[in-house]
Structures are given as structure tokens and as C-alpha cells.
Amino acid sequence: MPFPHINPLLKSVDAIISELDSRDDILQKVSELLSEKVEHYNWVGFYIVDESGTNLILGPYVGAATDHVKIAFGKGICGQVAVSQMSRIIQDVSLEDNYLSCSSNVQSEVVFPIMKDDKFVAELDIDSHAISPFTELDTELLEAICEKLAGLF
Numbered sequence: 001m002p003f004p005h006i007n008p009l010l011k012s013v014d015a016i017i018s019e020l021d022s023r024d025d026i027l028q029k030v031s032e033l034l035s036e037k038v039e040h041y042n043w044v045g046f047y048i049v050d051e052s053g054t055n056l057i058l059g060p061y062v063g064a065a066t067d068h069v070k071i072a073f074g075k076g077i078c079g080q081v082a083v084s085q086m087s088r089i090i091q092d093v094s095l096e097d098n099y100l101s102c103s104s105n106v107q108s109e110v111v112f113p114i115m116k117d118d119k120f121v122a123e124l125d126i127d128s129h130a131i132s133p134f135t136e137l138d139t140e141l142l143e144a145i146c147e148k149l150a151g152l153f
């Protein structure tokens with residue numbers, strides 16, 4: 001399946017944001033949308049910075065249950081993004097040393113930070129069962145979604 005058109009997906013995200021009231025409901029619906037529309041997205045979810053500002057707490061997600069419900073800054077791909085506040089695109093997780101495995105089916109992963117007024121508040125994490133599936137289209141889509149979601153924090 002080719003990569004879906006980005007603009008209709010962004011319009012759907014706008015509609016979700018305007019129609020739902022709670023942040024968790026919005027993040028859940030956006031997770032569902034992405035997992036339905038993009039074939040290589042097998043786990044889609046959010047990690048949110050806790051009050052201490054040193055841990056990530058698992059938020060709404062779609063996909064297999066994960067043991068990683070709380071991740072310290074610096075641990076795994078998610079924790080590294082929390083420290084660097086820069087996105088990571090991992091085309092082959094087997095090449096990563098600092099990686100927290102959720103399932104042996106996962107071969108690749110992307111994590112995008114959600115920045116509110118230059119402050120790191122959360123991140124979007126996507127796992128794929130495909131190897132090297134990510135292109136600049138994923139980046140364009142996911143960066144735009146993270147910008148839209150920043151207003152919820």
C-alpha cells in the first residue's frame with residue numbers, strides 16, 4: 001500500500017482536535033487514525049513527561065501491550081529523544097545498543113518530540129514490523145501532527 005496522502009490525514013487530525021474535548025481522547029483517536037491509515041505503523045502511541053520532568057509515562061496507544069509504561073530520560077530510543085529533544089528514525093532496531101524492546105516483531109521505530117513553546121512535553125512513538133520502512137513522507141506527516149498536538153499540553 002502506498003503512503004497515504006498527507007493533507008487529508010492532517011485534516012482528519014484537525015477534525016479530531018476540534019471535535020473531542022479530552023486530551024487523552026484526542027491522542028487515542030490520532031493513534032487509531034495513524035495505525036489504520038499507514039500500513040507500516042504497527043504500534044502508535046504517546047509518552048508524556050511526568051511532573052518530575054525526568055520520566056516518560058505511557059499515554060494513549062494502539063497496538064500490543066508494552067511493559068514500558070514508565071521510561072527514565074536517557075533510556076531507550078524514547079528516553080534519548082527526551083534528552084536531545086530531536087526526533088530519531090531507526091530503520092533497524094537490531095543495530096541500537098540503547099533500545100527497549102517491546103516485542104520481537106518490531107524491526108524499526110520512529111520517535112518525534114512534541115514541543116510546546118520550546119518546552120519538551122511529550123513524544124509520538126511508532127513501531128513497525130517492517131525493516132527500513134520510513135521515508136521523508138513519514139517525517140513530514142509526523143512533524144506536522146506533533147505541531148498540531150502541542151497545543152493540547
Ligand code: SME
Binds near residue numbers: 068125
Ligand atoms: N522501543 C522504545 C520503548 C517503547 S516501545 O516501543 C512502545 C524505546 O527503545 O524507547
